[in-house]
Amino acid sequence: MTKMFSRILIANRGEIACRVIRTAQRMGIGTVAVYSDADAHALHVAMADDAVYIGPSPVTDSYLRADHIIDAALKSGAEAIHPGYGFLSENPGFVDAVVKTGLVFIGPSADSIRAMGLKDAAKRLMEKAGVPVVPGYHGEAQELVVLASKAREIGYPVLIKARAGGGGKGMRKVDNPDDFAEALGSARREAKSAFGDDRVLVEKYIAKPRHIEVQVFGDNHGNVVHLYERDCSLQRRHQKVIEEAPAPGITAEVRSAMTSAAVKAAQAINYSGAGTIEFIVDATEGLKPDRFWFMEMNTRLQVEHPVTEMITGLDLVEWQLRVAAGEKLPLSQKQIPLDGHAIEARLYAEDPAKSFLPAIGTLHHLSFPNALQDGEVRVETGVRAGDTISPYYDPMIAKLVVHGADRPSALAAMESALSQTEIAGTTTNAPFLSALIRHQGFAAGDVDTGLIDRDLAGLIVPVATPKGAKELAILSASGLLKRPAHGDPWTALRGYSHHNGLAYPVMLEEAGQIVRYGVSVLGDERYAISGSDAVVELRVLHEPQGWHLTGKGMNLRAKTVAIPHGVAIVANGMATTFSIADPFLLAEQAGNAGDRLTAPMPGLVKAVRVAAGDLVKKGQILLVLEAMKMEHSITAPHDGKVAEIVSENSQVKENSALVRFEEAPADTTKN
Incomplete structure (x- = not known):
């Protein structure tokens, strides 16, 4: 008889940490959260029974510090560590370190993670196991001349893919041999930053690919099952956007072939816990049982696991906890239901x-x-x-x-x-x-x-901005919509004027210009807004779900939300933000326009492509900024001469100067 854990630590943050905590609490298991400076007041910290600080905000100083996390688990009395996804979830060294201390890792063995951790080695292993693999180069040589030569042999277009990791990091599609070197350099930098490994493989790009994956589950007693497939084809920058289960248009024959291959792949590495076998499918002629190939295995719980839970009625986190505690899989393959359809956005x-x-x-x-x-x-x-x-x-x-x-x-x-x-x-x-x-x-x-x-x-x-949204924003900014305190006659008389002509001024910033409005109270729930064009008369009723504004051509139900320097109007699930003008700030910004380029977000300058004194053209790449785990090319907004540019490997804040321009010298070759 196995004994369930009494207390676990979740080595992650955000929605997956909250997800694990909910299941653990339902099972009567105590939970310990970890957090960085940025997450001190995060939801997962509030939900857990206990929380331990593990370092500064950057992930390299906190959520990727295996020693801090293991120390937190030991000091908090946790018996096991759930890695969630991302961060250390597929790091075999972390698994080894966890097990060495006597803690349980809620996931597969380090050997299973290593077997599937490098895409090239994994594909060679799958070929031996009889699992179909997409054509490509999975060798050890990493020289540009070798990789470029293999790409030509495979035939363009090709995909450059990082050997380690996933999630589209270090992946580049290349359509033309002339672009291969640049794409390779970018893929290597991103892979090195994300996974600490800049080695890549090259594969044939499928013309009409679908991304279909199979959820597999194994235990420590030799049992492996599948929980059907998910379609994750709607992607942007190789990142999944919408996922669904089951896959649209799949037949029983294709499902049988694909799920059998997935189970065979998991059995080949004695897999235990939740995992996903990802296939690339050629959908040129629909789904065929011989037109899918193994891409990679994610040896962890997937972001999109809830769609599988919705169609099976099962809790995959509970399965993870039971398997890690030594139990057998709760159900056999024939007992796993498939009901309806689920979609995740x-x-x-x-x-x-x-x-x-x-x-x-x-x-x-x-x-x-x-x-x-x-x-x-x-x-x-x-x-x-x-x-x-x-x-x-x-x-x-x-x-x-x-x-x-x-x-x-x-x-x-x-x-x-x-x-x-x-x-x-x-x-x-x-x-x-x-x-x-x-x-x-x-x-x-x-x-x-x-x-x-x-x-x-x-x-x-x-x-489109809903009709009446701007008018409701102006009324909100005027303060006249505030509900009077009970029994306060002075607040109830807001807007009252002994003489005609009183109008509350409101200034909005519209397209870089300050537009002035005046708001007058006409009577109970009736207002007039005067602007440069005309006077608009409105009626605004307060309802349980917000406001109901009516007027000429307007019939709007919406909520108003006060935000710094503005107000947001929320209607039909969409928020429209209106800025309350600050003319002094606007004037200051106007004085800086055109001569400098600022950071659109905080990040790390990964590469600088030009130097002070260079002449640049509009649209030319000036530098590459890494932020939110992605590389972003910063281009020149106009022709000009670079006077100053930030140095490589600089950490920059949002709106900090990246490039300063000076006027380019006149072309003296023209008469």
Whole structure:
């Protein structure tokens, strides 16, 4: 008879830490959280029974410090460590260190992680096990001339992929031999930063690929099962955006072939715990049982595991805990159900219109749906209203997970869930996700990993400002909508004027200009807004869910959220922010326009491509900034001459100067 743990430590943060804590608490297991400076007041810290500080905000000083984490586990009385995903979850050295101290690692053995940790070695192992592998070069030689030669043999387009890690880090598609060297250098830098290993492999790029993965589970008694497949084809920069289970259009024959291969792969390394076998599938002629190939194995719980839980009704974290405690798998293969369809959408603080640039900021307003009419909804998050999206970590706000009786009902449920999600204080990808859910090809199940890139222009559309939103923002900024304190006659008479003509001034910043408005009270719940064009009369009623504004051509129900230097209007799941003008700051910014380039976010300068004195053209890459685990190319906004430029390996803050320009000398060759 095995004994369940009484106390575990979660060596992670954010939504996955919260996810593990919920299951552990339901099972009566005590939990210990770890946190950095940036996470001192985070949700996972508040949820846990105990919390231990492990270092400064950068992950290299905290969440990647195996010694700090193990020390925290020992001092807190934890018996086991759950790694979550990312960070140290697939680090065999960490597993060895955990086991050496007498603690239990809630996950696979170090040997299993090593076997699958390097993509080239893993693929050679899978070939021996009879698992189909995509054509490519998985050898040891890493010289540019060798890799470029192999790429030509394989045939363009090719994929350069980091040997270690995953998640799209260190991965580059190359269409032309002339671009191979540049792409290789970029992939190596990103791989070195993310995994400490800059070695790569080269593979054939599949023209219409689908990314389908199989959830596998093993125990320490020789049992291995699968929990069906997930389709993760909707990707951006090789990062998954929307996942679903089961895979659209899959047949029983294809599922049988794919899941059998996945189980065979796990058995080949005596796998124990939760794992995912990822396949690349050629969808040119639909799904075929002989047109899928092994890509890699993730030896951990996946971000998208909730969709598998939704269609099976199982708790995979509970399975992890039971297996790690020595129990057999709770169910046999024949006992694992498959019910309905589930979809997960990753909600990020990022700006799709600016190449998905991460957007830090404070979540001044955050509200998720509690229930849906057309399906179930589940929200996985590690943040609360008032929390700040930090530049130090992944900018995920939440995962919205829905379940329906079939795929159309699941799609409808996701559209409903997104429309009921309210966020103010930072830019998010919510409108982009909604556009994806409504995409005709995706709705029809015609998906592949290139869908987003092909249709990006149609998926990133400006969100129209609701009629009446600006007027409601002006009223909110005036202070006249504040509810009077009970029994306070002076507050109740706000806006009263003994003589006509009193108007409360409001200045908004619109397109870099200060626009002045005046707000007058006409009577109970009736107001007039005067601007440069005309006077607008409105009626605003207070309702349980916010405000109801009516007027000429306007009928708006929305919430108002006060934010620093502005106000956000939240309607139909979308937040529109209006800036209350600061004319002094605006004048100062105008004086600096054009002569310098500033950092769009905090980050590390990984590479500098030009030097002081160089003449540059608009669009030319000046430097590469690493932030939020990704590399971002910073380009010249106009032609000019570089007067100063930040040095390589500099850590820069948001809005700090990167480049200063001076006027380029006149072309003396022209008469």
